Amino acid sequence: MLVLLGVLLVVVGFALRLNAMLVVTVSGIVTGFLGGMSPMDILNAFGTGFATSRSIVIFLLVLPVIGLVERCGLQEQSRRLIGKLGKLTAGRVLAAYLVVRQITCALGLLSIGGHAQSVRPIVAPMAEAAAEKKYGRVPERVSERIRALAASTDNVGSFFGEDIFVAVGAVLLITSFVDATYHFKLAPLQVALWAIPSALCALLIHGVRMLRLDRQLARELRDHVPDDEPAEEQGATQVAAPAKGVTG
Amino acid sequence: MIKAEWFYWLIAAFFLAVGFMVMRDQTNPKRWASGTFWGLLGICFPYSGFVESGHAPAWPLGIAVIAIALLAGTGQLRSGTAEHTTAPEERERLADRFGNKLFIPVLAIPVVTALFATVGKDVKIGGQPLLEPGSETVIGLGASALIAVLIGMWVLHVRKPSVPLHEGRRLTENIGWAAVLPQLLAMLGLVFATAGVGDAIGKSAQHILPSGSLLAAVVVYCLGMAVFTIIMGNAFAAFPVMTAAIGYPLLIQHYNGNPGLVFAVGMLAGYCGTLCTPMAANFNIVPVALLRLKNDYSVIRTQIPTAVPLLACNVAIMYFLAFRNH
Numbered sequence: 035m036l037v038l039l040g041v042l043l044v045v046v047g048f049a050l051r052l053n054a055m056l057v058v059t060v061s062g063i064v065t066g067f068l069g070g071m072s073p074m075d076i077l078n079a080f081g082t083g084f085a086t087s088r089s090i091v092i093f094l095l096v097l098p099v100i101g102l103v104e105r106c107g108l109q110e111q112s113r114r115l116i117g118k119l120g121k122l123t124a125g126r127v128l129a130a131y132l133v134v135r136q137i138t139c140a141l142g143l144l145s146i147g148g149h150a151q152s153v154r155p156i157v158a159p160m161a162e163a164a165a166e167k168k169y170g171r172v173p174e175r176v177s178e179r180i181r182a183l184a185a186s187t188d189n190v191g192s193f194f195g196e197d198i199f200v201a202v203g204a205v206l207l208i209t210s211f212v213d214a215t216y217h218f219k220l221a222p223l224q225v226a227l228w229a230i231p232s233a234l235c236a237l238l239i240h241g242v243r244m245l246r247l248d249r250q251l252a253r254e255l256r257d258h259v260p261d262d263e264p265a266e267e268q269g270a271t272q273v274a275a276p277a278k279g280v281t282g
Numbered sequence: 283m284i285k286a287e288w289f290y291w292l293i294a295a296f297f298l299a300v301g302f303m304v305m306r307d308q309t310n311p312k313r314w315a316s317g318t319f320w321g322l323l324g325i326c327f328p329y330s331g332f333v334e335s336g337h338a339p340a341w342p343l344g345i346a347v348i349a350i351a352l353l354a355g356t357g358q359l360r361s362g363t364a365e366h367t368t369a370p371e372e373r374e375r376l377a378d379r380f381g382n383k384l385f386i387p388v389l390a391i392p393v394v395t396a397l398f399a400t401v402g403k404d405v406k407i408g409g410q411p412l413l414e415p416g417s418e419t420v421i422g423l424g425a426s427a428l429i430a431v432l433i434g435m436w437v438l439h440v441r442k443p444s445v446p447l448h449e450g451r452r453l454t455e456n457i458g459w460a461a462v463l464p465q466l467l468a469m470l471g472l473v474f475a476t477a478g479v480g481d482a483i484g485k486s487a488q489h490i491l492p493s494g495s496l497l498a499a500v501v502v503y504c505l506g507m508a509v510f511t512i513i514m515g516n517a518f519a520a521f522p523v524m525t526a527a528i529g530y531p532l533l534i535q536h537y538n539g540n541p542g543l544v545f546a547v548g549m550l551a552g553y554c555g556t557l558c559t560p561m562a563a564n565f566n567i568v569p570v571a572l573l574r575l576k577n578d579y580s581v582i583r584t585q586i587p588t589a590v591p592l593l594a595c596n597v598a599i600m601y602f603l604a605f606r607n608h
Contacts, residue, residue, distance in 0.1 A: 035482050035485075035486075037474075037477045037478055037479050037482055038479065038482050038483070040473075040474070040477070040479065041474070041479060041513050044470070044513070044561070045513075048560050048561075051578070053354070053355045053357075054463055054560070054563070054567070055350075055351040055354040055355040055459055055462075055463065055466060056351065056352075056355030056356075058351070058463070058466045058467060058469075058470050059348055059351040059352070059355065059466065061470060062469060062470045062473045065470075065473055065474060065477050065479065066473050066476070066477055068477065069473075069476065069477020069478050069479075070477070071473070071476060071477060074341060075476070076344070076473065077340070077341035077344030077345060077348075078339070078340045078341050078344060079340075079344070079469065079472050079473045079476055080340075080343070080344035080347050080348065080469045080473070081333055081339075081340030081341055081342070081343030081344040081347065082333065082340045082472060083465075083468050083469030083470070083471070083472035083473070084326065084330060084343055084344075084347050084465050084466075084468070084469055085329075085330035085331075085333040085334050085340065085343060086334060086468070087464070087465045087468035087469070088290055088293075088327060088330055088465070089286070089417075089419075089420045090464040090465055090468065090564050091293060091461065091462070091464070091465065092289060092290075092293065092420050092423050092424055093423065094293060094296065094450075094454060094457075094461060095289065095292065095293060095296070095423070095424050095427040095428070096391060096423070096426075096427045096430070097449075097450040097453040097454055098296075098427070098431055098446035098447060098449055098450030099387050099388075099391070099427060099430040099431045099434045099446060100388070100449075100453065101367070101446065101448075101449025101450050101452055101453045102387070102431065102434045102435070102438065102440065102445060102446040102449050103384050103387050103388055103434055103438070104367075104373075104449070105367050105368050105373070105376075105445070105449055106368075106373070106376045106377075106380055106384060106438045107368075107373040107374065107375075107376040107377030107378075107380065107384060108377075108384045108385070108388065109373075110373050110374055110377040111377045111380070111381065111382065111384045111385070114377065115382070142399060142400075143392070143395070143396050143399060144419070145395050145399075145419055145422065145423045146391070146392030146395045146396055147392065149565075149568060149569040149572050149573075150572060151388070151391050151392070152388075152392075153569065153572070153573070154569075154572045154573060155388055156385075156388065158573055174576075178575055178576055178577070178580055179580070179584065181573045181575060181580075182570075182573070182575055182580035182581045182583070182584045183584050184573070185569035185570075185573060185581045185584075186557075186581055186584045186585045186588070188569075189556075189557060189565050189566070189581075189585060190557065190585070190588055193550075193553040193556065193557070194550065194553065194592075197546065197549065197550060197553075203518075204517070204518070204549055205546075207518055207521065208521065208545045208546065208549060211521065211522055211525070212525070212530070212541065212545060215522075215526070215530075216530055216534075218541060220541055220542060220545075221542075224541075224542030225542045225545060225546045226546070227542065227546075228540075228542050228543040228546040228547060228603075229546045229547075229550060231547075231599045231603070232546075232547060232550040232592070232595065232596055232599060235592055235595035235596075235599070236588070236592055239588050239591050239592055239595070240588045243587060243588060
C-alpha cells in the first residue's frame, strides 16, 4: 500500500499546479523506490516507457502544414465561411462536429480528426466566429470557453465513437486480456456492439449541452456591448438571439 | 514495406531542426538550454527504435528523459519573442486571395489518412504488405502530413520548404514541453504498474465493497474504472486491475453477467475518467497549449459536466442490461 504515496504525490503536485514535468518525474522515481525497484530498474522503466509510447507524438508532423495554411489566412477564411452560413451558431457548429467525429470514429477513422489537424485550424475558429457574428467581439472568458468546448467535443466524439469499431485498440485489448486471463472466447463484435448504448448517451448528453450553449451565450452576453456595433442597436440583437434548444 | 520507424526518424529530424533554429534565435533569453531540450528529444527518438528492437539498453534513454524533464521543469525552456509569421492584416489579404483553396491542404489530411486506413492496409507488393502491420495509423497520419505539406506548398505557391518548417517550429514552440508530457505520463504508468500501484488499488476497491448487492458491485466497478483512470491517465491501465478485482470474480462469475457488455461498458466508464484528468495530457493538456488557452484546466472543466452524467448512464446500462437472464 506504500506505493500509493507516489499517486498522492501526483495528485498534490497537479493540485498545487507545480510544473507537470517535475511532478511526473519525481513521482515516478519515488513510486519506483517505494515499490522496491532499484535505480537501474527505474531508469530502464523510464526508457522503455518513452520508447514504446512514441506514437503519441506523431501528430506533431501535422504542424508544418497547419502552420503554413494558417500563415496564408486559414483561420480568417474559416471565420468568413461561417459568416456566410446564417443559421450556424456556436452551439450548432460544435454539435455538428460531434456527430461527424463520432460517426467517423465508429467507422474506424480515428485519426482523420484531432486537436492539431481539425480543432485548431477549423472547428475552434468557426465556433468562435459563429458567436462573434451575433455578438461582435466576445469577452476573453467566453472565447476561451468556446475554444475549450471545441477541444472537449473532439474528445467526447472520439472516445465514445471509436469503441464501436471492432478493430480498435480498446476492443482488442479487452478481448485479448479476458481471453488470455479467463479463457473466454469473446468475439470483438460482442464487445463493440455493447459500446453503442453508451455512445448514444454521450451523443445525447454532450449534444444537448452544445445546443444549450447558444441560450447560455444569449443570457450571458445580454448586456454585452460589441465593439463594432452602435449601442442603440443592442436591443434588437438581443431579441433576435435564438431561444432554441432544450429547456433549462 | 513502409515502416513506422521511418516517421519516428522524421520526427527526430524535425526536433533536431527545431533545436538548431532555437539555438540561433537571438531573441530567446535561454536559447542554448531551449535548443538542447529539443535537440536531446530529437536524439531520443531514433535511439528508442533500438531500445524497442532490443539492440540497445533502455537506461541511457531514462537518463536523457530525466534531463529533458529537468530542463523543462526548471524553466529553462523558453521561446523567442520574434514571431516569424504573417501579421493579421496580411492574413486577411491572403485569405482574400486564396479563399476556400486554403481548406484543400487541411482536408487532404483526413482524406489521405482514410485511404491508408481502408485501402492501404490491404495493399500487398510481392506478397509483402505495403504498410507495416499494426502501425497503419501511425504511417497513415505521418504520410498524410507529408502529402498535405506538398499540396499546401503547391496550392499556396510557396516554393521554399523552409516556410512550412518555420511555421511548424513556431507551433511546436507554442506547445512547448506539453508535447512530451504524454510520453512522460506513459513512463509513469509503466513505473506505477511495475511498482504494484494497480494491485493496491484493486485491493482497496474490494475492501470498500459491501457484499450481496449487485448494484454496489456495478457502481464500484464503474466508479473504480473512472477513478483509477483519473489517477493513471489511461483506461487501458485501469481495465485489467479493476476487472481482476471486481469485474470478473463478482460481475461475471458470481452474478453471471453478459461478459461483452460488462467489459465494454466498464472500459467506457473508464473513458469518463479520461475526460476529467490532467494525466491524460494528450487529450486534455496538449489542446490547451494548441488553442493557447489561459487556464490549464479549461478543457477538463468543460468536459466534467458531460463525464459525470455519462458515468451514471454507464452504471445504469450495465445494471439494467447485463444481468437480465436472472
